[in-house]
Amino acid sequence: VSPAAVGIDVGGTKCLGVALGADGEVIDELRVPTPNDPDRLVAVLAQMARDLGAVGALGIGVPGLVDTHGVLLAAPNVTAVTMLPLRELLEHSTGLRVAVDNDNTVACLAEWRVGAGRGVDDVALVGLGTGIGGGIVAGGRLQRGAHGFAGEIGHMIVERGGRRCPCGQRGCWERYASGNALAVHAREAAASGRLNGVVQRAGSIEAIRGEHVTAAALDRDAEAEAVVTTFVEWVAVGLVNVVNVLDPAVVVIAGGLSAHAELFLPPIRREFESLLFAGTARSRPSLRFAELGPNAGAIGAALLPQVS
Numbered sequence: 211v212s213p214a215a216v217g218i219d220v221g222g223t224k225c226l227g228v229a230l231g232a233d234g235e236v237i238d239e240l241r242v243p244t245p246n247d248p249d250r251l252v253a254v255l256a257q258m259a260r261d262l263g264a265v266g267a268l269g270i271g272v273p274g275l276v277d278t279h280g281v282l283l284a285a286p287n288v289t290a291v292t293m294l295p296l297r298e299l300l301e302h303s304t305g306l307r308v309a310v311d312n313d314n315t316v317a318c319l320a321e322w323r324v325g326a327g328r329g330v331d332d333v334a335l336v337g338l339g340t341g342i343g344g345g346i347v348a349g350g351r352l353q354r355g356a357h358g359f360a361g362e363i364g365h366m367i368v369e370r371g372g373r374r375c376p377c378g379q380r381g382c383w384e385r386y387a388s389g390n391a392l393a394v395h396a397r398e399a400a401a402s403g404r405l406n407g408v409v410q411r412a413g414s415i416e417a418i419r420g421e422h423v424t425a426a427a428l429d430r431d432a433e434a435e436a437v438v439t440t441f442v443e444w445v446a447v448g449l450v451n452v453v454n455v456l457d458p459a460v461v462v463i464a465g466g467l468s469a470h471a472e473l474f475l476p477p478i479r480r481e482f483e484s485l486l487f488a489g490t491a492r493s494r495p496s497l498r499f500a501e502l503g504p505n506a507g508a509i510g511a512a513l514l515p516q517v518s
């Protein structure tokens with residue numbers, strides 16, 4: 211039986227491919243290491259599409275900037291791949307109609323169609339990972355912007371002259387509220403002599419990762435809880451900015467935090483409510499964690515040709 215749709219999520223370390231059945235359910239999965247080489251990347255993706263039985267169309271999600279012609283301009287974690295006309299090359303090598311978009315954009319499509327945002331016409335996805343990415347559905351349509359770059363919410367500048375960002379600017383939201391930023395806040399606190407419990411768990415200040423802070427806060431370590439509070443306040447600042455611009459019905463928060471909703475979601479909601487414009491007078495969006503987990507990008511990629 212041929213799958214109804216096939217999609218591949220290109221990650222920094224691996225490519226995850228899925229084949230979907232008629233109701234959007236995952237019927238087959240495939241994982242292949244991501245080659246840091248443009249020619250081999252195209253060859254790997256074409257072979258994965260064949261192995262998953264793609265018929266007619268193929269969708270691809272990539273961790274970088276994709277223009278409206280399906281050209282991958284740059285991907286921070288696949289450094290050798292720049293200005294790659296991925297759609298055109300894959301169409302030639304597979305004979306399929308190919309659609310390519312940013313990984314958070316396709317994750318938003320997936321959560322909207324079959325995940326936490328289903329049933330409404332206006333969804334914002336906020337992906338808190340190494341950085342922060344976003345996806346936007348407005349008026350029942352997936353938004354790309356004029357050039358394909360809509361939803362780069364991680365680079366909203368929230369502190370002028372603030373922390374340096376790999377993008378070259380300072381004060382970008384992802385430096386304060388990404389999954390990685392939780393560890394950065396903790397290392398700063400530890401460097402000023404606090405957070406001994408977290409340092410012990412990690413082994414050293416440099417080794418502190420977000421999961422050490424999360425584990426300590428779940429054990430009611432007061433200094434770790436204070437770091438979580440700082441982090442949550444920064445998360446809420448960006449969420450409020452996104453909601454003040456887009457007025458979505460649902461905000462889907464994706465990333466590793468969703469494994470600990472009980473720790474993060476109540477304070478995010480409280481802080482969000484306190485910062486939202488006209489908070490008491492308006493209808494508020496529902497803040498939810500993502501439902502599709504690490505499969506969201508590949509599922510969204512599979513659904514992409516239907517909306518492209």
Ligand SMILES: [Zn+2]
Pocket residue numbers: 364365375376377378379382
């Ligand atoms: Zn930036």
